[in-house]
Amino acid sequence: MEDTKKKIQETVEETDDITMEELLRESDIAHLTPGQIVEGVFVRKSPEGYLFDIGHKREAVVSGNEVIPQEILSAPLKLKVVHPYSAAHGGNPLLSWADVFRKEASLNLKNSFESKTPVEGAILRATKGGYMVDLGGGAEAFMPGAHALRKNDKPSGRKFSCLIIEMKGGNIVVSERLAADIVREKAAGAIFSKYAVGDEVDGTVVSLAKFGAFVDIGGIDALVHVSDISWGGVGKMDEHIKVGQKVSAKILSMDAAAKKISLGIKQMSGDPWKKVGEKYSVGSTVDCVTGNTTKFGVFCAIEPGVDGLLHISEVDWQNPNPDLAKLFPKGSGIKSKIISIDAAKNKISLSLRRLSPSPWEKAAEGIKAGNEVSGIVMRVTPFGAVVKVGDALEGTLHVKNLDWFKKVSNPATMLKTGQEIKLRVLEFDPQQQRLELSLKHLRGNPFEKYKKKTVLDCTAITVMPAGVVVEIEPGVEGFVPRNEITRKKGDEVSELIKPGDKLRGVVMESDATRRRIEISVRKFEIEQEKKLLAKYSAKRPGPSLNDLLDEI
Structure with a gap:
């Protein structure tokens, strides 16, 4: 201390212009040591670099090679002494801001890693398997591609929060995805504390799925199910809601444990279906606007939130398969008739064809069951045929009604x-639009005409060992079994009967289900003989034909 005062005294004697206080400040430079941390206030920038006031007569210099952010120069900075007396800088002390900044940045990164606190980073460049990230303070980290929220990110300098998941020596690995999870976890906790079911929230649509839309409500993505977007039907999702759209919704349910929230957009307005029963009735005509077209029909907006379905079968009386997309471009205005209302299920059925009288109703007076009609076969199916009768009616000819x-x-x-x-009408129901036709009923029912015990004449058609196929009348055939041809035994059928022979017999069986009429010549002959015997004999007559047939 005595040596220092002696030097100062000598300097004072040599220089009258320098005060004692200035010399004391000048002497403080001698107390600066390399590595020492001092605080400096930015004065100005010179060709040599940044000039700082560190409380000494001489201003300290930070080399221009160090780039100090402009926004931090307004506050005092911690600086590291590189050289107390730098001849290259006019004898001023040479300091470093970057050394202090890097040291503090490294310490902050270590603390963030240990406390699992997200840090800020920026994409520097893409590398194999991920990206290199600038963490500031000269620190670089590697971020695996799977830990980035954006795929195929370009080295655009994009800034984001990330979590240090590994820190060994100079190697640092970070994750943007895990940092986002932490942020969202905190935000979600705040949301569950702030809101309750029934509250209204604002958010932004972040993604769309087939089952609904996800809305960011400030840290958690809540789901708006497709059924809760609109009171009316939702066809294509992006026609009702789009990514990036700001929406208001009502909280329908909350599950804090699962971190799930369900929202409803349509619930922000009253349910229009509650007043449908008051405003509309079956049979009334309404104006509506066509919406989405499907294979089975067209959805039509009757009013906002109330859609009706115009089924393909209710478009045209005569055309069962109209081109819906061509007939009903989206947004077209049409009139239609309400044919059913189910407000509880939010369903209204519409009809276009019923705006005009049904051809079935027009034909009700001219067509009756039992009438003979002419028709044209439109389609043949395995079950029969569809026959057009008149200008617009189509009837069904079932396979069972083709032949007796x-x-x-x-x-x-x-x-x-x-x-x-030509066909016979079996049933005609205009209300149910059903017309049942028959080909075989053009002739009378042979099973009713030729009942059991009926005596008839017939003609042999086909002779076979088992018996004879006979024609009773045109289109009506019967069968005489071998043992019912004659009482004689042993003779071949072909020797007894020839095709074309006339036979008389009695019906033994008349079965519509089996499509069979069986005839006995033998029993008829026995009956005839008994009648003759009874006529010429005083004895009690034997069993009658009815008695014999009843025994069958």
Whole structure:
């Protein structure tokens, strides 16, 4: 201390212009040591670098090679002494801001790693398997691609929060995804504390799925199910809601444990279906606007939130398969008739064709069950045929009604598309739009005409060992079994009967289900003989024909 005062005294004697206080401040430079941390206030920038006032007569210099952010120069900075007296800088002390900054940044990163606190980073460049990230203070880290929230990110300097997940020596690994999870976890906790079911919230649509839309409400993505977007039907999701759209919604449910929240956009307005029963009635005509078209029909907006379905079968009386997309471009205005309302299920059925009278109703007076009609075969199916009767009616000819006796397995063997045929109406119901037709009923029912015990004449058609196929009348055939041809035994059928022979017999069986009429010549002959015997004999007559048949 005495040496220092002596030097100062000598300097004072040599320089009258320098005060004692200035010399004392000048002497403070001698107390600066390399590595020492001092506080400096930025004065100005010079060609040499940054000039700082560190409480000494001489200003200290920070080399211009160090780039100090402009925004931090307004506050005092901690600086590290590099050289107390730098001849290259006019004898001023040479300091470093970067050394202090890097040391503090490294310490902050270590503390963030240990406390699992997210830090700020910026994409520097893409590398194999991920990205290199600038953490500031000269520190770089590697971020695996799977830990980035954006795929195929470009080295654009994008800034983001990340979590240090590994720190060994100079190697640092970070994760943007895990940092986002932490942020969202904190935000979610705040949301569950702040809101309750029934509260209204604002958010931004972040993504769309087939089942609904996800809305960011400030740290958690809540789901708006497709059924809760609109009171009316939702066809294509992006026609009702879009990514980036700001929406208001009502909280429908909250599950804090699962971190799930369900929202409803349509619940922000009253349910229009509650007043449907008051405003509309079955049979009334409404104006509506066509919406989405499907294979089975067209959805039509009757009013906001209230849609009705115009089924394909209710478009045209005569065309069962109209081109819906061509007939009903989206946004077209049409009139339609309400044919059913189910407000509880939010359903209204519409009809276009019922705006005009039904051809079934027009034909009600002219067509009756039992009438004979002409028709044209429109389609042949395995079950029969569809026959057009008149200008607009289509009736059904079932395979069972083609023939009384033949069991038709393939209707195409009897019917051809475009063929004109005569038919008998079995049933006509205009209300249910049902017309049942029959080909076989053009003739009377042979099983009712030729009942059991009926005596008839017939003609042999086919002779076979088992018996004879006979024609009772045109289109009506019967069968005489071998043992019912004659009482004689042992003779071959071919020796007894020839095709074309006339036979008289009695019906033993008349079964519509089996499509079979069986005849006995033998029993008829026995009856005839008994009648003759009874006529010429005083004895009690034997069993009658009815008695014999009852024994069958």
